[in-house]
Amino acid sequence: MNPSVNIASGDKFLWAAYIVVWVIHACYMLTLVNRGKRLERERKELNRN
Amino acid sequence: MSTVPGLWNITRRSLAKDLRLEWRSKDAINSMLFFALLVVVIFSFGFDPTAEESRRIAGGLLWVAILFATVVALNQTWTRELRNQVLDAYRLSPAPAQALFLSKTLGNFLFVTILELLMVPLFVVFYNLRSVGPVWQLLVVGVLATWALVVNGTFFAALSIRTRSREIMLPLILFPISIPALLAMVDATTAILTGENSPFFWIRLLAVYDLVFTSVCFVLFEMVLNAE
Amino acid sequence: MKTLFKLITVCTVVLLGYGFCQAMYIAPKEATMGDVQRIFYYHLPSAWIAFLLFFVNFLASIWYLIRRSKGADALALASAEVGVMFCTIVLITGPLWARPVWGIWWTWDARLTSTLVLWLIYVSYLVLRHYAVGGQIPVLASALAIFGFLDVPIVYMAIRWFRTQHPQPVIGGGEGSGLAPAMWVAVLWNLAAFMLLAGQYIWVRYRQALTTYDLEEAHAHASLHEEPGGAR
Numbered sequence: 291m292n293p294s295v296n297i298a299s300g301d302k303f304l305w306a307a308y309i310v311v312w313v314i315h316a317c318y319m320l321t322l323v324n325r326g327k328r329l330e331r332e333r334k335e336l337n338r339n
Numbered sequence: 340m341s342t343v344p345g346l347w348n349i350t351r352r353s354l355a356k357d358l359r360l361e362w363r364s365k366d367a368i369n370s371m372l373f374f375a376l377l378v379v380v381i382f383s384f385g386f387d388p389t390a391e392e393s394r395r396i397a398g399g400l401l402w403v404a405i406l407f408a409t410v411v412a413l414n415q416t417w418t419r420e421l422r423n424q425v426l427d428a429y430r431l432s433p434a435p436a437q438a439l440f441l442s443k444t445l446g447n448f449l450f451v452t453i454l455e456l457l458m459v460p461l462f463v464v465f466y467n468l469r470s471v472g473p474v475w476q477l478l479v480v481g482v483l484a485t486w487a488l489v490v491n492g493t494f495f496a497a498l499s500i501r502t503r504s505r506e507i508m509l510p511l512i513l514f515p516i517s518i519p520a521l522l523a524m525v526d527a528t529t530a531i532l533t534g535e536n537s538p539f540f541w542i543r544l545l546a547v548y549d550l551v552f553t554s555v556c557f558v559l560f561e562m563v564l565n566a567e
Numbered sequence: 568m569k570t571l572f573k574l575i576t577v578c579t580v581v582l583l584g585y586g587f588c589q590a591m592y593i594a595p596k597e598a599t600m601g602d603v604q605r606i607f608y609y610h611l612p613s614a615w616i617a618f619l620l621f622f623v624n625f626l627a628s629i630w631y632l633i634r635r636s637k638g639a640d641a642l643a644l645a646s647a648e649v650g651v652m653f654c655t656i657v658l659i660t661g662p663l664w665a666r667p668v669w670g671i672w673w674t675w676d677a678r679l680t681s682t683l684v685l686w687l688i689y690v691s692y693l694v695l696r697h698y699a700v701g702g703q704i705p706v707l708a709s710a711l712a713i714f715g716f717l718d719v720p721i722v723y724m725a726i727r728w729f730r731t732q733h734p735q736p737v738i739g740g741g742e743g744s745g746l747a748p749a750m751w752v753a754v755l756w757n758l759a760a761f762m763l764l765a766g767q768y769i770w771v772r773y774r775q776a777l778t779t780y781d782l783e784e785a786h787a788h789a790s791l792h793e794e795p796g797g798a799r
Contacts, residue, residue, distance in 0.1 A: 300603035300667040307606040307663040311613075311656050315764075318652050322771050329778050336785050491714070498707045502698040512695055512711060515687035516718045519725040526729065540728050548721055555717065559710045562632060566703035 346441070349434050353442030358449075360419070367415055368453070375408040375454045376461065383465040393466040398528030401462050402521060406488065408454050409447075410510045413492040416443055417500055426564065436561035444493045444556075451485050471534030480531065480538065483545040484524035490549065491516060494556045497563050520548045572767070579767060582760035586753070594753035606664040608750075612758040613656045614682065616765050620650030621689060625716040628709035640705040641776035642769075643712060644696065647689050649768045653761075654686045677726040684722045688715035 361368060382400050420426050429439055462468065470477065492513055499508040527541035590608035597604035627643035630636065661679065662672040673679065692715060696708045746754070 300601050303663045303667045304603050304605055307660045308609065310659050310663070311609050314652060314656055314659075318649075318768065322768070322775070325775050326771070329775060329782065332782050333778070336782065336789070339789060495711075498695070498710060501701050501703065501707065502695065503700060504698055508695065508698055512691045515684060515691050516714050518684050518687070519718065519721045522725050522729065536732055544721070544725055544728070551717060551721070552714070555714060559632075559713065562706055563710055566706040 346435055346438050349438035350441045350445070353439060354445050357442065357446045361446075361450075367412070368450070371408065371412050371450070371454060372457055374411055375404075375458050378404045378407055379458050379461045379465065383462075393468060394471070394532045395529060397462060397466050397468055398532060399525045401459065402484065402525050402528065404458060404462075405451070405455060405485075406514075406517075406521065408458070409451050409488050409492060410513070412450050412454065413447060413489075413496045413513075414506050414509055416447060416493055416496040421500065430565055436564045437557050439564070440493065440497075440556065440560040444490050447489045447493050448485060451489055455481065455485065468532070470532050472531035472538070476531045476538060476542075477528065479542060480524060480527045480545070483542065483549055484520065484527075486549050487520040487524070487545060487552070488517060490553050490556055494560065494563070497560070501566070520545060523548065572770070575763065575767060579760065579763045582756070582763055586757035586760040589753040589756045593749075595747060595749050597750075600668050603664060603667050606660050608753045608757050610657060610660040610664060611754055612761045613653045613660070615758065616761055617650050617653035617657055617682075617685075620646040620653065620765065620769075621685060621716065621719075624650060624689070624692075624712055628712035631705055631709045632713075637777065637780050638773075640709070641773050641780070643705070643709065644776050645769045645772035647692055647696075647712070648772060649765055651686065651689050651693060652768075653765065654682065654689070657682055658686055675726065676730055677723055680726045681719060681723045685715075685719055688718060691715075 382404050386396065386400065417426075420429075429436075492509070495513045495516075496509055498512065499505050502508045523541040523544045526536075527538040527545065530536040530538035530541065586608070590605050594605065594608065596602055623646040624643050627639045627646060631639040631643060661682075665674075666672050692708060692711050695711055696704055699707055
């Protein structure tokens with residue numbers, strides 16, 4: 291039942307789809323992390339004043 | 340509440356004022372009319388169909404052309420009010436916000452109808468159009484479709500006032516929501532022109548669309564007007 | 568709170584891992600479509616989650632207009648963002664599945680078109696939020712959200728009718744096609760995994776939105792106090 295043994299052309303699409311899904315999730319997680327860091331920085335700036 | 344003028348009275352006077360101002364300056368109308376003409380001509384260059392084909396595609400082309408001209412017209416809906424702080428004055432007055440919205444929408448409706456009265460004959464000429472179905476049905480579609488574009492357009496024009504890139508923001512938020520109405524107006528027009536299908540589902544859909552969104556606009560406009 | 572979040576993250580990772588195994592290895596190979604059909608186990612849960620999140624956005628927007636609660640607006644923003652993300656996944660995995668199986672990338676049927684329009688509406692919502700200026704962004708955005716959500720059933724009905732007039736092959740096997748029970752198991756595991764993940768995204772984004780509000784207020788206060796001769 292291992293799909294990688296069965297390299298039909300359809301499986302290109304299967305792997306492409308799964309990779310795309312995780313790339314999109316990774317990108318979104320990245321935006322969350324970046325915004326989190328920026329907000330943390332701004333909060334520290336504010337507390338310093 | 341006899342001191343507060345009725346909804347219709349205020350609407351009427353607001354509309355009359357707008358029409359007078361437009362008539363005096365004629366700025367917007369003239370440039371809009373020329374723009375509408377240009378759009379029709381350019382679309383006509385793009386397609387050179389036979390009579391049979393032209394009936395099939397004219398509906399789509401016509402309504403897309405009208406949509407673009409409408410957006411240009413809608414963008415200036417509120418600019419005069421903004422320039423002269425009229426909106427603030429309106430917020431302070433006891434007049435219902437819906438009256439302002441209705442007068443603006445009716446003004447735009449009249450405006451776009453004038454554009455259509457120019458564009459449709461041009462389309463008929465350039466595409467040698469002859470309708471298989473009855474013309475009165477096309478008029479019904481025209482009225483419902485124009486109202487659909489104009490009611491949401493006027494509301495969203497108010498939404499986009501407080502944004503950067505105001506001119507692009509309006510079509511950006513208007514188009515997605517107008518998709519079902521656009522589909523209906525194009526398909527109804529094509530159905531009537533070609534005589535191949537019944538347009539009545541589409542006409543009903545347009546009517547439902549108009550009802551639903553006119554109500555939503557009425558309910559929400561006051562909140563949008565007061566947002567500052 | 569932080570340890571709870573970390574704990575849930577572990578659960579999410581485990582569930583996602585198990586969901587992946589279910590989708591790729593445990594679920595049976597589909598008779599006619601082959602292994603490509605396994606895209607479905609990511610495609611369908613993402614679609615359901617996107618629709619659910621847009622519904623949450625609708626409710627949060629209404630709640631905001633009634634109560635003007637910052638939390639409602641923060642939730643509206645978070646659910647729209649995460650919803651758009653999942654909807655993007657639906658719109659990309661769909662054609663990737665359709666092309667090898669049915670030979671076409673796209674068709675204008677009721678489901679696909681409604682999903683695309685939904686995506687367009689909520690992207691326009693996010694654009695409005697990003698480009699609007701001033702303190703009343705939530706009001707404007709909530710109004711747009713209500714319009715958007717009410718529009719979708721109309722779109723669906725419109726395309727359904729359009730398709731009865733101009734029929735085309737239905738992608739995804741039509742309304743009534745069934746799934747083998749073992750396949751449903753894979754769908755549900757992935758649904759659970761992605762719902763948990765979505766929940767975590769929403770939680771983080773929601774907190775970040777609230778923090779942004781607080782920081783803006785604090786900035787406003789600070790600049791008031793700095794003014795020479797200050798606000799009395």
